[in-house]
Amino acid sequence: MPGDMQETMMFKVEKEEKVRVRDVLTEVQAALTEKGYDPINQLIGYLLSGDPAYITSHKGARNLIRRVERDEILAELLKSYLA
Template identity: 65%
Template structure:
């Protein structure tokens, strides 16, 4: 019946200019950390585990960019890529 759909919960999300892809953020932050002479993997792991933005350089606006996403979104992206999903 057509009215059955009225009972379902629908998802609605408005895209904004600030929407960023987790993959793009991870690559950008990696490159910024590398340019500054840090070990990017160690720094990013430190951030993902602690949530402390001090692990991420402000070079190339990397710290502001990584904070636009929740850490769980970044971890989900890493797992998707690693597991090929």
């Protein structure tokens, strides 16, 4: 019986796919460039302030960059620079 409250319901949360920081930065850079922004300046503004308004919403770039933590972005940039 569908209305029977004796059965335990199962709920499963889907894990969000892990995104690569490099891929995120590449896509965000492309979106910023397409909209006529200087991607370096905009990314610096975002990294220093944490304000996602520095990143365009064009092509979902703002939502995409919020999927990674700012410290992860900085770590990836330093690894790449120091390697």
